[in-house]
Amino acid sequence: MKGLYFYGMLQTNLKNHIYLLKFVIVFFLIATGRNGFSQQKEIDSLKQLLLQEISDSAKVDNLMAISRLYQSINLDSVLRYSKKTAEFSESTNGYRLAEAYNNMGACHFYQSSLDSADYYYQGALKALGTNNDSITKSMVYCNMALMYGNLLDTEREIEYYLKAISQVEQNDKEVCSIYYNLSRTYMNSGFEEKGLQYLEEAYKTSKRSKTEIVFDYATANLAYYGLENSDDEMFRRYIKEIDSLCALNGNPSSCYSLSYLNASYNAKQKQFYRALQEYQKANAIAKEINFSEDIMETTAMIARMEYALGNKVKAVKTFAVFDSLYQSSPDPDLGMKNFNLWAVYEASLGNYNKAYEIRLKWEALKDSVFAKEKREILIDSEKKYETEKKEREIAEQEVIIKEQELDLANKQRQIAVWGGVGGILVLLLGVTFWTGKERQKRKEQEIKHLKTQQEVVRLESLVAGEEKERIRLAQDLHDGINGDLSVIKFKIDGVDKKQMSGTTTEGLNQAMNMLDNAINQVRRISHNLAPPSLQNFNLDEAIKQYASKMQTVHGVEIDFQTFGEIPNFSADEETALYRIVQELLNNIIKHAEAKETLIQLNHTEEHTELVIEDDGKGFDTKISKNGIGLQNIASRVAFLKGDLHIESSKEGSTFTVRIPKKV
């Protein structure tokens, strides 16, 4: 059984809401619930055992057990024994080597030597190799996620949690705590929706697997989320569960959550006296469990309630208690949330010097919070993961298709066998054959459907990824390089030319002309990559601009007409349509030798129809069908779930793209 190493921690999210989220950390392999004395005894007896003649594997098991038992006593000893385990395992059979490395990594992590931690985690992964020990693998990933979280590398934190999840997705007991940790990461970075989603997963899986601690935390957080978002129904649903947890098992952590939540509820209802009592209860329980963060949190809340009740002096005194707790174990989030308030309270009593002093403390804390940066990184990793998810979906669908095809092949074989059966079965045969055919048809349709679905999923990620990249590049060029080039031009322009010779001035003017050229080129490239009209206005405007530009540059006649109202296309869809026009127009200009080209966009109740016609020399549709240009068009048409029709003769070509209206 894998254990959970955890400590309570109140986290705030960006909105400054208090979520009851606590750290749940997956750590060593076995939980230790015994007290220090019996553990010491057990360690001694295990050490005795080491002196005897036992097999290598048994020795590894033994060393591992010792290191585990030290977990709640002394981290250095854990590290020492983990090291011994690793050394012994390395020199003999590599048995449980990955676990030993993982434990060493975790020890280093807790001693804040993150580089060493990383080194051993990588070692653990290497030791696992192709080994299918998914539980150990997931634990290593999870520990690495924690490490990245500590380094504020949220992108990788999430990536590794997801990796950990993928290892043990079917195993509720293992996966629930990872879901919980991941939800915490999301919540703290301001992604409430994602956070909530994983919190619910944690709740479900921990409930099914009866993993008490995770279930306790998840439920409490869900209730708190309901409370914060004024979802009464949600709050009540989950607090009921906590109530029964506290009442049935007397689990102190559940009882703490219950009191805390009740207090928050009352505070929200402006029943400050009741809230105060409940916070005091929670405070007492927190002291009993000895979770410093919980004690601090409840102390601060008590101070707030006192203030709300008009007991300003009491409030300030309670905050002084909070401060002394804070000094012994500083928690920046809690500090951020409370020092500011404390300063206000002091000021309301006229203690301005004190208030100022506290306020300075708060300001210093504020500066050290990287919230915004964290959030930006997250958006990126989100996209990346979505793509991965889609790829996984594709793989799954491929399997389904394979199965169905196999199924179909069997069916066909069956039909053939049936065909061989003689006389009496003629009637029966007829019937069976008919139903078989029907079923075969249905299956074929299903396969076709699945195949298109798979194609669309792939295209979506492909198209979205490509467009995202183009926009990023275009922005870098447009805002970055072109901005700088303009500044360079300004600088040269600003040089005092009166004191220069004629040749120098001429040289300067040439340089400025060259800069103008460069700026125009960068602008053209950037606008080709991501047309600004499309981002700022709409599809019609963007096509119009493009057609106009092509007409001027290439001296061909291009008409653009549009009818009806543009339906609600997403940005991706508009871009796809724009790219189709761009590609086709490019092809026409390059190859068709046309005098006139007509672009017509027709939005009707049934569909959007794009027609591009030229009076050029035409082409052989059979040969050119697989050219890269046409393939790009075809994939975008598929992305739009439309169809492409090409007609070509000596009089010219007609390209028709029809996109059915979304229901």
Added chain:
Amino acid sequence: MEISVGILDDHEMILEGLATMLSQSETIRVHGCWTHHANCLEDLKKQCPNVLLLDINLKNANGIELCGTLSKTYPNMSIIAVSNYNESSFIKNMLRSGAKSYLLKNTSREELITTIQTVYNGERYLPRTVENILLEDSLGYPKLRSSIPKLTRREKEILIYISEEHTNAEIAEKLFISIKTVESHRTNLLSKFGVKNTAGLVKSAMNAGLIS
């Protein structure tokens, strides 16, 4: 008379570059520089310059919308759009929103100063490069360049069937398309020829020599 100029651009180096260029002119005084529109709005309330150089591509605001609001709130302040976008849609939209001029970011000092001096007097002014963009745009899209509208091949087909007095249903059947599609083609034809009904359509098409 000295002209006071304010500059709003989220690219700090551009801001600096523009300000340096202007500082060399004797008739122009830089009144304020802002990288954030909120600060700019705040300062304008206190004192408003004669001319404002306004970037379109702002980090947290839409330059076009901002231009509209500012030109309404401060009708005496002349706004010059300064942007890297050279597409006519941006130019037109800025002018429509009350900008007095539009400059590309690689403008020269001379052009910048001429523009400021001209718009200060309340006149509109566009440098040649920008004027050309608008000109090309409107030359490319005359409302009525010829009396014969452009038809697609399919539209021509349908036009012929219509002139042969076929109903929508009949045409749909002949061309293997839905009646609704035929209807939409017919409506488009009416709008392309600028006529109200089928009779008008046939008449105009005959005049244009598209059908006989």
